[in-house]
Amino acid sequence: MSITIRQAQPQDAHAVVPLIIDAIGDIANRLTGEQTAKAVEQELTVLFKREDNRHSYLNTFVAVENEQVLGILVYYNGVEVIHMDANLVKWLEEKNAPSIIIDKEAHEDEYYIDTICVAPEARGKGIGTLLLQFAIEETQKRGYTKLSLNVETQKEDARRLYERMGFVITEPWSIIDEPFHHMVKQF
Numbered sequence: 285m286s287i288t289i290r291q292a293q294p295q296d297a298h299a300v301v302p303l304i305i306d307a308i309g310d311i312a313n314r315l316t317g318e319q320t321a322k323a324v325e326q327e328l329t330v331l332f333k334r335e336d337n338r339h340s341y342l343n344t345f346v347a348v349e350n351e352q353v354l355g356i357l358v359y360y361n362g363v364e365v366i367h368m369d370a371n372l373v374k375w376l377e378e379k380n381a382p383s384i385i386i387d388k389e390a391h392e393d394e395y396y397i398d399t400i401c402v403a404p405e406a407r408g409k410g411i412g413t414l415l416l417q418f419a420i421e422e423t424q425k426r427g428y429t430k431l432s433l434n435v436e437t438q439k440e441d442a443r444r445l446y447e448r449m450g451f452v453i454t455e456p457w458s459i460i461d462e463p464f465h466h467m468v469k470q471f
Contacts, residue, residue, distance in 0.1 A: 287354065287411065289418045292344035294333045299353035300346060301328050304339055307356075307401035311460065315339070315372065317381020336371040338398055345418065347402075347411050354406040357415040358399035361428065362390040387459045390432050394468065395423040397433040416449055420469065429471050434464040443467070 292300055305312045305328065313319060316327035331339050339358060347355035360368070369386045376383060390396035397419055402411045423431040434457050435442050443453075443465060451467040458464065 287347050287349045287414060289345050289347050289357075289414065292332075292341040292346045292356070294341050296341065296344075296346055296353060297329045297332045300341075300344060300356050301325055301332055303353070303356045303401040303403060304328060304332070304358065304399055306404075307399045314384050314460070317376050317379060317384075331372070331375075334375075337368045337375070338365065338372070340368075343398070345415070345422075347415055353403070354409075355402040355411040355415050356399065357397065357419055359395065359397050359419050359422070361426075362392040362394045362396055362432075365390065365396070389434055389457075389459060391430075393428075394430040394432040395419070395426065395428045397431065413445070413449070416446075420449070424471055430468050431471075432466060432468045434459060434466055437463045437465055 302325065305325065312324050312328055316324050316331070318324045318327050328339065331337050332341055332344070334340055335342050338360065343358055343360045345357040345359065346353045372386065373383065389398065397416075400412055400415050420431060433446065433451065435446060446467050449469065451469045453465045454468045455466045456463065457466040
């Protein structure tokens with residue numbers, strides 16, 4: 285298995301957007317202001333191809349084998365998210381979608397893993413771990429000392445994986461009124 289991780293490109297949308305939706309579920313409806321699966325996918329594709337929001341291709345890395353996207357990492361720093369969320373709210377207003385309050389997901393001194401998702405046919409092959417390791421290395425290269433993520437409290441297997449990778453639970457967190465563990469790896 286020869287997997288490489290690279291920066292996503294706008295033309296990766298067809299492979300990346302379904303994985304984002306798989307990972308974030310109904311949150312995609314809120315982020316796009318849409319209700320049908322087709323409309324959510326279309327509008328998330330618009331966001332992915334833009335450069336000014338959390339789910340932009342600029343914040344996305346893809347794990348690729350033989351030109352096939354097998355997994356994704358959506359990743360950014362806690363300072364940038366304030367501006368990215370303001371851009372999202374403005375975009376939703378411009379298309380007359382319901383306004384939303386976007387919960388804070390990271391502290392400003394952290395790099396943050398928003399989304400990791402592996403394609404169903406590629407699960408169990410260590411791709412999620414490769415993406416996580418990439419995020420750790422990239423965070424260090426960028427000069428940050430903290431990498432964070434949020435994991436739903438009931439996702440014990442995911443929490444254990446993150447703990448094996450050196451993350452520790454630092455505080456309880458709430459996103460859209462759902463309980464999460466905020467986990468941080470310090471360097």
